[in-house]
Amino acid sequence: MIVSPPTGIPNAVLTGIVTGSIIAMGAIGLALVYSIAEVPNFAHGELLMVGAFIALFVNKPGSVPLFGALATGQRSVGIGGFVVLFLLGGLGVLAILYLLGGRSALRGSWWPKQPPAGVAFVVHLLLAVVVGAAVAVGVPSIWAGLLLAAVLVGVIAPLTEKIIYRKFRDKDAELATMLIVSLGVSFILRFGTQAIYGGGSRNFALPPVSEIFGSAVYVTAAKFFDFYVTASGLILQLRDSGPTAGEGLNSVPVFTVGYSWPVIVVLSLLVIGLTVGAFVYRKRMAGGYTEAQTIGPKLAGVITFVVSLIVLGWLLAGSRTVPQTAADFVYATRFRVFPLKMFIVLIALLMMTSLHVLLQETKLGTAMRASSDNLSLAKVTGINTDRVMMATWIIAGVFAGIAGVLLGLTLARVQVNIGFFLLLPMFAAVILGGIRSIYGVIIGSYVVGLAMDVGFTVLPVGNNYRVPIAFVVLFIVLLVKPEGIVGGN
Incomplete structure (x- = not known):
């Protein structure tokens, strides 16, 4: 009887697809923000990190400082904890809608066709209740934690635009200034999180067996x-x-x-x-x-x-x-x-498909594409560029929150620097694919992910050289095609 076949390059390709999926989730938001808001957001990696730590509120509430007082165990909460999680999820949804245009957005002004104000408000309220209940009842599911991370980072990201970046853009700040400002936001988010959670490493808790379509699947x-x-x-x-x-x-x-x-x-x-x-x-x-x-x-x-x-x-x-x-x-x-990693790829594909449909089939998507091509011209033609800007930051935040949780699952640890270490591969993917093409960025993300995992498998180097290998591929591609794989101006 022979021994089992060895893993090799084909297995590294599969691992690279998982890595590329996570990079794509982060790089999409990075590209959207730069192409429309013109912010080289070096704080985007920290948004991923914040999303991972937010998921701990649901997955391991007993490990969260201060909130742990409402927990009845490492992975359970009391009535007070349920109420707080319900409010975080529900109010987060309402905050996202409010950021789209204030009270008028809550009354449905962002809908394709203006509905009766009362109907829109009730629909929004029901949505908030459903999300809040899903988060609270979902304790300690990591998937409920992922939902909370998406909602809250979807609020935090546009708030940084509204409170910080917009002030500098209104003063016609140069690109270098915006870069420095984003680095400042990055430090605030990272060290603010570290001040609350400490510098230690945490991990998500996953049940080894999950029920899927009536069958027990060992996801880990x-x-x-x-x-x-x-x-x-x-x-x-x-x-x-x-x-x-x-x-x-x-x-x-x-x-x-x-x-x-x-x-x-x-x-x-x-x-x-x-x-x-x-x-x-x-x-x-x-x-x-x-x-x-x-x-x-x-x-x-x-x-x-x-x-x-x-x-x-x-x-x-x-x-x-x-x-x-x-x-x-x-x-x-x-x-x-690993089934868990296949779930990660599936979630990433579903998110990218949803974004594709939004860009191609909705008025918001059309407005986003027009604003990306020429923001001033879009404003002159009657597009509400402020709403487009907020929607862009919200989408970037939602993607970043989900990507942070998926990254924590892949690494099997949550640290304050996990987003920073993924920032360079995300920027590489954006540049490689074409900074103003979302589809190019997705392709670039998978190229970078494959280069990272296949490269150190083929070459006689260690895991620490994964990112440098990705940048070697980046330089080679840009020497041949400076505008990126897809390009875009």
């Missing part, structure tokens, strides 16, 4: 996808390490599928044909306005590729036996997958 235990290339075809086996089993042959096989080489050829032709067909069809339907489509030709092709590969791969799969000796296969590798 690794799943192993063993991949074999043989003379007759490809074999894929899923093994579950469970709560106690080891990573090797002690793990439990879940299923094994195989594909002969003729089947692989047929599968490849079908997937490529469907993908190209979807691209051509969507491009023809979109006419000359492909960039204005929510699902453009490229996105239609990507979606078709993924869906067809999964569906056809499942339908054409056959039964195979895992090779027993090294002579039975040409190549073998292992993907070490």
Whole structure:
């Protein structure tokens, strides 16, 4: 019996996708704020850090100074704690809406069509109640903590704009001045948090088993996808390490599928044909306005590729036996997958999809794109640029709050410097992708994430060189394409 296949570059690629997803969540807000508000926000990393610490109010309330007095245990709260968490969540939602335009925003002025003031206010109040209740009842779920972090950082970010950055912009402060101001905000947030929590390291508490669609899933235990290339075809086996089993042959096989080489050829032709067909069809339907489509030709092709590969791969799969000796296969590798990290990728994709729909299908998104191109011209044409500015900061804050919690889950620790260490990769992703293109920034984020994790796997260097490797890739790309992968002016 042979030993388990080793992890290698394919596994590093998978890890890089997780890293790139978190970088993208932070870099999107960084790019939005710079392209519309023209603030090189060096405090953005601290917004991620604040989000991670806010999640502790829900996940481990007993570890939070002062608030711990309302806790009945490390991961439980009394009635007073429930009330405080309910108010934090509910009032946070109302504060976000208020920042969009004051009392008129609470009455629905930010809606696409002006509703009756009473109806809008009741809807907003119900939304606040639902969010507040979800946060309070969700103790000690990390997902309820993520919701609270998104809401409160979604308030903190626009407040820094309203109280600080706008004052300097009204005085026509230069870019260098705004940079120094953002560094000052960064220090205030970081050392203010450190003054409350101390400089020690904390961690989130996660239950090892979660109920998903009626099945118990060990979210903190690794799943192993063993991949074999043989003379007759490809074999894929899923093994579950469970709560106690080891990573090797002690793990439990879940299923094994195989594909002969003729089947692989047929599968490849079908997937490529469907993908190209979807691209051509969507491009023809979109006419000359492909960039204005929510699902453009490229996105239609990507979606078709993924869906067809999964569906056809499942339908054409056959039964195979895992090779027993090294002579039975040409190549073998292992993907070490944690369900928790896959949830992180899924959350990031859902957030990016939501932003894409907002930018393409709403009046706010149209106003944001116009303001990004030319803020002065957008103001002249009647766009409420103040509301656009606030909405931009709110979105950046929400993304940063979520990214901070996801970063804390990935690192398995929460420290006051976690956001600072991710700041350079975020800036690298923004520059690499094209500073005024959100889609370029997303691509740049995954390039940086892959460079960080694949680079130190391939090169004979340690984990400390992950960020320098990403910047080497950045310099190489910019030497070839100075405007970035997508570019934008």
